[in-house]
Amino acid sequence: MGKVVLSAHRESRELVKAIESASGTKTSLCYQCGKCSAGCPVGFAMDYTPRQIIRLLQLGLIEEALQAKSIWICATCDTCSTRCPRGVEIASIMDALRREALSRGKVVKEVSAFNQAFLNSVKRYGRNHEVSLVLEYNTRIMNPFKNAEQGPLMMSKGKLKILPEFIKGKNEVNRIFEKVKAMGGDHE
Amino acid sequence: MRLAYYPGCSLDATSIEYGMSTHRMAKLLGIDLWEIPDWNCCGASSAHQTNHLLAISLPARNLAIAEKEGLDTLAPCAACYNRMRATEYEVRASAKTRSQVEEAIGMPFQATQNSVSVLELLAERYGLDNLASKVTKPLKGMTPACYYGCLLVRPVAITGFDDPEDPQSMDNIMKTLGASPVDWAFKTECCGAGLGVTQTDICLEMTYRILKNAKEMGADSIVTACPVCHLNLDMRQKAIEKKYQTEFNLPVYYVTELVAIACGDEPPTVGTNRHFVEANAIFRQLPAKAKAMEEAAAQAASKKGKGAAKAKADKAPAKSEEPAASEDANLALAKKVYDDEAKAAQLAEILVQEPARAAKLEEILEQDKGKALKVADALLAKKAKEKSAGEEGNKA
Numbered sequence: 001m002g003k004v005v006l007s008a009h010r011e012s013r014e015l016v017k018a019i020e021s022a023s024g025t026k027t028s029l030c031y032q033c034g035k036c037s038a039g040c041p042v043g044f045a046m047d048y049t050p051r052q053i054i055r056l057l058q059l060g061l062i063e064e065a066l067q068a069k070s071i072w073i074c075a076t077c078d079t080c081s082t083r084c085p086r087g088v089e090i091a092s093i094m095d096a097l098r099r100e101a102l103s104r105g106k107v108v109k110e111v112s113a114f115n116q117a118f119l120n121s122v123k124r125y126g127r128n129h130e131v132s133l134v135l136e137y138n139t140r141i142m143n144p145f146k147n148a149e150q151g152p153l154m155m156s157k158g159k160l161k162i163l164p165e166f167i168k169g170k171n172e173v174n175r176i177f178e179k180v181k182a183m184g185g186d187h188e
Numbered sequence: 189m190r191l192a193y194y195p196g197c198s199l200d201a202t203s204i205e206y207g208m209s210t211h212r213m214a215k216l217l218g219i220d221l222w223e224i225p226d227w228n229c230c231g232a233s234s235a236h237q238t239n240h241l242l243a244i245s246l247p248a249r250n251l252a253i254a255e256k257e258g259l260d261t262l263a264p265c266a267a268c269y270n271r272m273r274a275t276e277y278e279v280r281a282s283a284k285t286r287s288q289v290e291e292a293i294g295m296p297f298q299a300t301q302n303s304v305s306v307l308e309l310l311a312e313r314y315g316l317d318n319l320a321s322k323v324t325k326p327l328k329g330m331t332p333a334c335y336y337g338c339l340l341v342r343p344v345a346i347t348g349f350d351d352p353e354d355p356q357s358m359d360n361i362m363k364t365l366g367a368s369p370v371d372w373a374f375k376t377e378c379c380g381a382g383l384g385v386t387q388t389d390i391c392l393e394m395t396y397r398i399l400k401n402a403k404e405m406g407a408d409s410i411v412t413a414c415p416v417c418h419l420n421l422d423m424r425q426k427a428i429e430k431k432y433q434t435e436f437n438l439p440v441y442y443v444t445e446l447v448a449i450a451c452g453d454e455p456p457t458v459g460t461n462r463h464f465v466e467a468n469a470i471f472r473q474l475p476a477k478a479k480a481m482e483e484a485a486a487q488a489a490s491k492k493g494k495g496a497a498k499a500k501a502d503k504a505p506a507k508s509e510e511p512a513a514s515e516d517a518n519l520a521l522a523k524k525v526y527d528d529e530a531k532a533a534q535l536a537e538i539l540v541q542e543p544a545r546a547a548k549l550e551e552i553l554e555q556d557k558g559k560a561l562k563v564a565d566a567l568l569a570k571k572a573k574e575k576s577a578g579e580e581g582n583k584a
Contacts (some may be wrong), residue, residue, distance in 0.1 A: 022240070041378045042390060045387075045393075073387065075380050075394075076236075079338070082343065082344060082353075095236065099238065110387065114234065114385055114386050115237055118232070130202060154423075157462045158204060159201055159203070159204055159462065160201060160202070167227070169226045169249075172293075176246060183288060
């Protein structure tokens, strides 16, 4: 009988290390008590609970973790990290997983479309302009009427500006985006 | 007191009343706000889900402008506040991060100043005693649920000014304004605002649970210090009522609105007309509510010394300060809620110690027995939990 290797691929393990360093925490600290998942306010909607996501990483099953719906359902409320008796920064791991998934194009269309539309509005005007944001978001997800019922409601309360305001320093803001991109971080 | 002021995108648009009332509050309390000139968006959750350096550089540009002026920054929006505190934290922690941020924004930035939330400003910097001296129209009779959400109290290393599980600063502010905030379980539970646009159904379920618990615990309103929470609890309340076939009818206030109102402003001038759930009527009802609460308390007090004491000497020490006689009225009330004698007796014991709750329970019972039953169950469960925690503490 030949040799049986039970550990994950080396690349997978290295990727887990990269996730740990990006989130400043260690998955090996986790002893799987499940306190994170018991208190998770979105646990009811997840495919893998936060505890299971950490377990996947402990086992080097990074591909499974990156494909989990959970990482896009996590609301980043930080309840898990606050309660973890081992000090694992679970919410930061979720964040790092989202960014890794994004860099590989493995994303939930709605979430990345929203983030893109939001950041484009900031890049363009220096501030977020809700009307432009929703228009771009709806175009990206090809659903022109998403959230449409709220527009007139908000308008009636004087809570929406039809036209965006440009800040004087919008070039400075644009420059931040360009600089960050040049330093290796792209928002696209 | 002079502070740099960062309104952020929400206070200029979707939560314009938060901006209006923050200005009114500052004026009434004599706090000088210097709006950061030409401020930009902090990037919020979209930036930090996308790129780490971008997420700390966008807030850093604003903070660097305030730092040049030598000012701490007031960021009323909880999301902006959280991103600003995270930026300060990271820039202080690493020289490498600091130089990267400085390069990205093209300005020096050392994070020498601190960002503050409205809660921190009122409870710690301005101080509750000072605040009390400015109150001219106390909110007596109001029973709000103080909702902190996630971003004001977590992560602890970054925000770190109040307890992440059972914060008190907003409750203390409300008490200073004359209100009687309720105890409830969802103070720091996430409302799912970040999922509001993209995964609306999940967000509605989360917000539903918060509204439900507030109502069950006898709240007549909710107070928040976060525009995204407000949008969820207020604007989406109608959709939630429809989806879950229920009625909450809970007005949702910004803490700044209530401060300004208690310090003399008329509700509409601070923006209550901009809410989706009607938010003006409650102030007209307060005198009657306050009177009812006072009467209930007086009734409980007047029964002291009457009726025979039911010896329950093994109970909490607080009880020895309360003459046992008011138990009669409370026991009668408890029996209306529970048929089970033992449970009724337990409930009565709690009510003797907490006359305000007894009054509230009576009021709820008149309207809806099922609801009163739930409130009573919650009270018993809470007491049982406290008791077992106390016993554990003794063991330890």
